Amino acid sequence: MPHTLLIVHVDIAVLPEHLDAFLAATQDNAEASRDEPGVLRFDVLTDRADPSHIVFVEIYRDDAAAAAHKDTAHYQRWRDAAEPMMARPRQATRYVNTSPDDGDW
Amino acid sequence: MPHTLLIVHVDIAVLPEHLDAFLAATQDNAEASRDEPGVLRFDVLTDRADPSHIVFVEIYRDDAAAAAHKDTAHYQRWRDAAEPMMARPRQATRYVNTSPDDGDW
Numbered sequence: 173m174p175h176t177l178l179i180v181h182v183d184i185a186v187l188p189e190h191l192d193a194f195l196a197a198t199q200d201n202a203e204a205s206r207d208e209p210g211v212l213r214f215d216v217l218t219d220r221a222d223p224s225h226i227v228f229v230e231i232y233r234d235d236a237a238a239a240a241h242k243d244t245a246h247y248q249r250w251r252d253a254a255e256p257m258m259a260r261p262r263q264a265t266r267y268v269n270t271s272p273d274d275g276d277w
Numbered sequence: 278m279p280h281t282l283l284i285v286h287v288d289i290a291v292l293p294e295h296l297d298a299f300l301a302a303t304q305d306n307a308e309a310s311r312d313e314p315g316v317l318r319f320d321v322l323t324d325r326a327d328p329s330h331i332v333f334v335e336i337y338r339d340d341a342a343a344a345a346h347k348d349t350a351h352y353q354r355w356r357d358a359a360e361p362m363m364a365r366p367r368q369a370t371r372y373v374n375t376s377p378d379d380g381d382w
Contacts, residue, residue: 179322181286181332195375202376217284217372227286227372229334267322267332270300271307 173273177212178238182228183263190257191224198226201250205230208244210237212277224259231277278378282317283343287333288368295362296329303331306355310335313349315342317382329364336382 186194198216205214212231219225232238241247269277291299303321310319317336324330337343346352374382 178325199376215374216376218375220283220371220373226375266325268325269320270323270331271304271321 173275175269175271176234176274177269177277178232178235179267179269180228180230180232180238181265181267182230183265184226184228185259186224186226187257187259188224194226194254194257197250197253198228201246202228204244204246205241208237208241210234210240278380280374280376280378281339282374282379282382283337283340284372284374285333285335285337285343286370286372287335288370289331289333290364291329291331292362292364293329299331299359299362302355302358303333306351307333309349309351310346313342313346315339315345 195216202214202216205211210233212233213229214231215229217227217229219227230238230241232241300321307319307321310316315338317338318334319336320334322332322334324332335343335346337346
């Protein structure tokens, strides 16, 4: 019952005037990312108290899958479009799945 | 294609000397919580850079399901056991699913 997934939470403050464009670019990236073989989930969350506060929950099979994601055209297109729409640099935190085991994701 | 789920991230700093006991109590709570009808997922993550930094990702069908969770014996047992093991009060942030839609969780 291993615990070896890589789960990345990306915390983003979007400039409110760019929120619609940010979400459109993000939806394109999320849909393409879900088709990557090493991506188990790619979820986009909005803070109920602050619609400009967005969190990505990215679940990768392993570290190599996360590296491969950054090499894709859809990620790089998102990054180039989205970075100027952020109020501060985004913050990523890397986790491992403590529960459940690898098989239940 | 509605977006109405309630996703709660709970950020916890565990006192390192209590980490094993905290994780045991948390596993019991997570397993019981997954059997609640309104709980879609109840994941426990450990920060790869700091094993005493734990995040719960709780996905509820709606607000009523989150309220029902707090009424369960397993939650209250976890709360009473775990709160003294924390280095600071835990911080909960409430999100809605922006992507994907409700059906894909």
